[in-house]
Amino acid sequence: MDPPFNEIYKNLLFKQITNTENNVPQIPFSFSVTAVVEEVELPVIDVSRLIGGAGKEREKCKEEIARASREWGFFQVINHGISMDVLEKMRQEQIRVFREPFDKKSKSERFSAGSYRWGTPSATCLRQLSWSEAFHVPMTDISDDKDFTTLSSTMEKFASESEALAYTLAEILAEKSGRKSNFFKEKCVRNTCYLRMNRYPPCPKPSEVYGLMPHTDSDFLTILYQDQVGGLQLIKDNKWIAVKPNPHALIINIGDLFQAWSNGMYKSVEHRVMTNPMVERFSTAYFLCPSYDAIIECSGDCPAYRNFSFREFRQQVQEDVKKLGYKVGLPRFTNHLY
Numbered sequence: 307m308d309p310p311f312n313e314i315y316k317n318l319l320f321k322q323i324t325n326t327e328n329n330v331p332q333i334p335f336s337f338s339v340t341a342v343v344e345e346v347e348l349p350v351i352d353v354s355r356l357i358g359g360a361g362k363e364r365e366k367c368k369e370e371i372a373r374a375s376r377e378w379g380f381f382q383v384i385n386h387g388i389s390m391d392v393l394e395k396m397r398q399e400q401i402r403v404f405r406e407p408f409d410k411k412s413k414s415e416r417f418s419a420g421s422y423r424w425g426t427p428s429a430t431c432l433r434q435l436s437w438s439e440a441f442h443v444p445m446t447d448i449s450d451d452k453d454f455t456t457l458s459s460t461m462e463k464f465a466s467e468s469e470a471l472a473y474t475l476a477e478i479l480a481e482k483s484g485r486k487s488n489f490f491k492e493k494c495v496r497n498t499c500y501l502r503m504n505r506y507p508p509c510p511k512p513s514e515v516y517g518l519m520p521h522t523d524s525d526f527l528t529i530l531y532q533d534q535v536g537g538l539q540l541i542k543d544n545k546w547i548a549v550k551p552n553p554h555a556l557i558i559n560i561g562d563l564f565q566a567w568s569n570g571m572y573k574s575v576e577h578r579v580m581t582n583p584m585v586e587r588f589s590t591a592y593f594l595c596p597s598y599d600a601i602i603e604c605s606g607d608c609p610a611y612r613n614f615s616f617r618e619f620r621q622q623v624q625e626d627v628k629k630l631g632y633k634v635g636l637p638r639f640t641n642h643l644y
């Protein structure tokens with residue numbers, strides 16, 4: 307059922323890079339040996355206060371959301387309203403679909419073409435490898451599914467509930483940055499938002515290969531439901547830190563579009579996933595995106611980014627990934643006028 311990582315990555319995994327000057331074999335890529343990564347708990351925010359809380363509590367909750375988005379770009383929400391039942395079913399169904407034979411997954415017509423992805427086909431060096439597989443499914447594929455299997459009905463529930471939470475958080479962040487608050491309801495559409503089911507199989511060389519290479523997300527915000535294995539890391543104060551899993555929480559992270567739209571107030575933070583030699587890991591992510599035509603207009607008197615459409619951004623990311631093996635992202639859209 308695993309993708310053929312060993313076979314396809316063979317040359318990159320076992321190639322010894324030699325130093326041409328003194329002909330000394332070098333270890334190609336080693337992060338775990340040199341870097342000790344501290345495990346931390348992300349800020350935990352009880353979002354039930356947004357509905358049940360008194361006015362003061364509601365305001366405090368909004369402020370905590372905005373603050374974590376400015377200072378961490380990442381936080382956890384508890385009492386988020388997505389039932390344990392939906393989360394557990396989502397995980398069961400996800401495990402079931404990944405257990406299918408590799409051939410069946412890669413040829414699957416369950417979702418639109420290209421939804422099943424594995425590894426990094428564009429990788430040119432160890433640093434660019436990802437030891438994972440994913441179903442990257444547009445929301446419209448889920449809601450338009452006429453057969454309505456247990457998988458798609460579970461995904462639909464998970465996605466609709468995540469969507470509601472994502473809109474609530476996005477509107478709060480807009481309000482807290484002093485911008486028009488119904489922007490997301492107007493600009494975000496189901497055909498560009500998507501659900502990504504990730505699986506990280508055990509990896510025989512965990513110190514040399516990422517589960518998912520370092521990246522920032524190309525959306526407004528992401529809602530992540532992860533299991534208890536651990537492996538997600540992010541940059542805080544110029545250091546990689548490991549996220550301590552919390553069984554009651556969903557993880558929220560700010561994406562590139564929010565960073566641009568808020569003129570850098572909210573941070574789209576680089577994150578990565580490490581592999582584990584023994585256990586597989588699962589996560590499911592919901593990505594809140596605008597329509598391809600939506601213009602991301604950077605706010606403020608001194609906008610750090612030029613205006614760009616989501617279409618332009620996606621195309622540039624895809625082009626870079628294809629040509630360079632990695633995403634460049636926002637640095638391509640900085641404003642040269644200032």
Ligand SMILES: C=C1C[C@]23C[C@@]1(O)CC[C@H]2[C@@]12CC[C@H](O)[C@@](C)(C(=O)O1)[C@H]2[C@@H]3C(=O)O
Nearest residue numbers: 426519520521522523524623627631632633
């Ligand atoms: C090879 C890559 C594809 C990806 C950008 C990256 O350099 C590394 C991570 C990938 C990812 C994961 C989250 C999102 O689905 C995504 C759109 C993103 O921003 O980073 C994808 C990128 C992609 O599929 O283009």
Ligand SMILES: O=C(O)CCC(=O)C(=O)O
Nearest residue numbers: 502504532538579589591
């Ligand atoms: O699996 C995780 O913890 C993170 C996944 C992720 O970053 C992504 O899908 O963009």
Ligand SMILES: [Fe+2]
Nearest residue numbers: 521522523577
């Ligand atoms: Fe991500």
